[in-house]
Amino acid sequence: xxFLAATDEAPLVLQGPRATIxxxxxxxxxxxxxxxxxxxxxLGLLEFARRRRQRPALTSAQQLLEQTxxxxxxxxxxxxxxxxxxxxxxxxxxxxxQLSASLSTEELAARLEGLPLYLPARSxxxxxxxxxxxxxxxxxxxxxxxxxxxVREAVQRVETARRAFAAAPPRP
Numbered sequence: 001x002x003f004l005a006a007t008d009e010a011p012l013v014l015q016g017p018r019a020t021i022x023x024x025x026x027x028x029x030x031x032x033x034x035x036x037x038x039x040x041x042x043l044g045l046l047e048f049a050r051r052r053r054q055r056p057a058l059t060s061a062q063q064l065l066e067q068t069x070x071x072x073x074x075x076x077x078x079x080x081x082x083x084x085x086x087x088x089x090x091x092x093x094x095x096x097x098q099l100s101a102s103l104s105t106e107e108l109a110a111r112l113e114g115l116p117l118y119l120p121a122r123s124x125x126x127x128x129x130x131x132x133x134x135x136x137x138x139x140x141x142x143x144x145x146x147x148x149x150x151v152r153e154a155v156q157r158v159e160t161a162r163r164a165f166a167a168a169p170p171r172p
Contacts, residue, residue: 068087072148092125095158098115099112124151124157131146
């Protein structure tokens with residue numbers, strides 16, 4: 001057998017251990033980047049769904065009440081309380097035939113007690129009506145902004161209850 005001699009007669013020299021190359025940035029942090037992208041996508045989808053969901057359209061009774069409340073916001077004193085009271089009474093009369101606008105606050109309270117649709121908003125409705133009565137008849141100072149906020153919240157609760165009662169009952 002013939003051995004081929006290397007053209008370079010230099011002996012093989014071992015070089016000591018080499019330092020390991022640290023992993024790159026991407027190799028170290030790919031999980032954090034993937035989590036961040038997933039979080040941004042999830043938040044974007046939630047925001048898209050929130051914006052897509054529309055508030056239900058206002059009924060004609062709600063539109064009339066809202067116009068009356070806006071007029072009351074521009075008015076001061078007992079006149080504002082009277083506008084809020086009349087607007088709320090008209091709204092209640094348009095939602096249920098038992099709740100006539102000519103009823104007194106106490107008569108309305110007695111009739112509201114027997115109607116489950118108004119249960120979530122009953123205390124707010126009565127508080128707003130009684131406060132408006134105090135402002136109209138006793139000359140008490142009532143902030144129209146607080147009255148208007150109470151009425152809006154009560155109307156929203158009534159409409160939410162109306163939609164809940166109108167929805168189909170769950171199947172057993």
